[in-house]
Amino acid sequence: MKNLTLEAPATGAFLSDITSETLLYPVRQEPRKGASAFETLLLHTVSHELRTPFSIIQSSAELLEMMRVDPMVTEQARVIMREIKQVTDLMNRLVQFSRWEPGALADNQQPADIEKATRDCIGNGFSPWKDGRHVAYKLTGKPRDVRLDPVIFQLVLRNLVENACKYSTGKRPPLVRLHYAQASWSVSVRDYGIGIPDADLARLFKPFSRGSNVGDTPGLGLGLRIAHYLVNNFCGTLTLTSREGKGTTATATFLYR
Template structure:
């Protein structure tokens, strides 16, 4: 039995009652029966019907065609015209509004049912097609931006590697030991940058395809954080100092260590990248009430308010990053890794003062799985 909501627009009272009774017998819900175009527009706004049965020859300021045009400007609702007779000019006007069908009065109940069902199914199919086309468009744009970003981000370290290698090959005998070390260091850091980018590209691809997996295992979060901080401190050298503090019992967690590394390598890496040299970075961990609450704090450039809502979308970066390198994938991956573990992330930031990311995770997702 059908449950679609239908609005009847018919100015002949007896005909309108007959239509309403037929629709109710067929199982449709009649949200209202009105006699004018103005009333029809009001009821469409109020009831949001699934379909409108519209008499073409309405009395009043607006006929059925004009009313349908107004409906189509605002609402995505299919209209079927009711008509006993209309001249060629009127029918041509009606065609322009792209109705989902015509029902000739006096109507046969079976024809009424068939026309309505075809119209509703066609409207659903068209809506699904529009959604699919929009998704395809978005995916195409995403792929274009993705490959542009990859090409751009790979070019810089590759150029650095090639230039350094050529200089070492051609002028090695003329270079001081210190200069040779600088070129070797540039090659190493460029390779490291390429490796990080490749890893993020691969993880982003998995995330977009829904192939990121969550495999929680028992984990001592304090040991995990200390190990991560030691690794990040070594990578950043002496340019920043990363401070770790913890409160509560965090030794008996059950989380996915790989996903956690993605999350906090990105957050700590961003804190280092966007903070002045010599400044402190803070990683704080609090375990209480079955939750692990992490905070990553910096004294960096901060994030403008208008940029904050977009930061977790692919390829989005804050407008104040200037020439600081980046590709806008890290926080997208962070969000995906958190969602897989039932976690949440929030940020508090002030431009020129710094940023704090707060990550909240259940301590033991093994119990929930």
């Protein structure tokens, strides 16, 4: 076993315990104050530039729905409108959260039903996944409302589940487990796919970093980085446990607040 101290670009220092199977990123220490000027400017610019094309897509979909040309066309128009609404809502939240200091986000959230948010996330896009597999779901412990924005939580979960599905093609479906313990709650995503080589573990939370064994599987190397950043800013912990050729488990853990 060896210990490394890694610098996370958006959130300060993290102590990582690396073995042949596990990479642990604990709760952040000494968070920096707010997002950087560049990150905030980039977020606001992207949000602004996407609003016009999203409005056009939304209007076109509404028109298709009203025309009722074909039942299948009408249904797809409704899917487009639902997805546009979700993305727009997400952008608005990210812009709003960029004005908060890291760590303050969790203290300014209303109680939410994360169990429902988990089921909805799995049902909208992962059951079935593109290859026909249905992501499995398991609930343990007694559900309770927690103070965490459900839209941001679903963004984290979508990134983790999408990775699990992409890198386990031809294997058994990934498993999402939501667990309510006495002092904390967690959501884990386990896949049975290609796993992560030992040499790659330490850098996978950095932007545009991917495993050396991904082959032709499409991706930008941003999913884990986004999930890590959001979990960290809500005072959570994101851990990866992986064995090459056997699969990976990503777990986000939060204290009750």
